[in-house]
Amino acid sequence: MSGRVPQAVLFACGMNSVRSPMAEALLRQIAPRTTYIRSVGVKKMELDPFAVAAMADVGLDISKHKPTTFEELEDYEGLNFDLIVTLSPEAHHKALELTRTHAIDVEYWPTYDPTGTEGTRDQKLAAYREVADTLMQRIRKRFGRHGGGNE
Numbered sequence: 001m002s003g004r005v006p007q008a009v010l011f012a013c014g015m016n017s018v019r020s021p022m023a024e025a026l027l028r029q030i031a032p033r034t035t036y037i038r039s040v041g042v043k044k045m046e047l048d049p050f051a052v053a054a055m056a057d058v059g060l061d062i063s064k065h066k067p068t069t070f071e072e073l074e075d076y077e078g079l080n081f082d083l084i085v086t087l088s089p090e091a092h093h094k095a096l097e098l099t100r101t102h103a104i105d106v107e108y109w110p111t112y113d114p115t116g117t118e119g120t121r122d123q124k125l126a127a128y129r130e131v132a133d134t135l136m137q138r139i140r141k142r143f144g145r146h147g148g149g150n151e
Contacts, residue, residue: 005143006082006105008036012091016041016067018051018128019087019111023135025060027143038081039065040073042090048115054128058136070094079104085142087111087135109138 009031011023020039028037044067055062073079079098083105086092092108099106111134114127 005031005035007034008081008083009038010073010079010081010084011037011039011087012041012070012084012095013039013087013111014042014090014113015045016069017045017048018115019113019131019135020091021047021062021065021067022051022055022132023085023087023139024065025055025062026132026136027139029060030139031143036081038068038073040068040070040091042070042088042094044069044072048128050114050124050128053125054132057125057129058132070098074098083107085109088113107142109135111135 009027011020011027013019016039020041024037024039027035031037047062047065047067052063079102081104084095084099084107086095086106086108088111092106095106112127112131114124114131117124117127
């Protein structure tokens with residue numbers, strides 16, 4: 001893994017409704033403005049309201065995120081990324097399948113899916129916050145602490 005920051009990063013998970021949109025927003029917060037950042041899912045579901053609430057707690061608004069599949073992204077704009085970070089096994093398999101003929105790095109960051117969390121609203125929200133915290137730690141470690149576009 002080289003130390004350079006990729007110019008275009010794609011986060012991928014199962015449904016593009018929780019983990020990958022969180023990661024997209026978190027990286028966007030610290031990456032240079034010139035970095036192109038998107039997220040996709042193998043399939044898509046409605047954006048998860050708990051993901052929106054957990055991100056609002058850290059001052060990020062993902063409420064306008066529109067879940068997208070790999071195929072839709074490929075049709076709209078192609079897979080022009082330096083790096084795909086996969087957050088679920090199914091997304092990892094899909095990314096490897098799609099990048100066989102592309103020079104794109106794929107990194108697998110197994111990330112807990114909080115959607116099955118039982119309990120009260122607060123307990124569920126805590127699980128989503130934990131996922132956001134874990135993603136932020138991974139993102140800072142992998143991409144460094146850039147000045148949020150001050151380059």
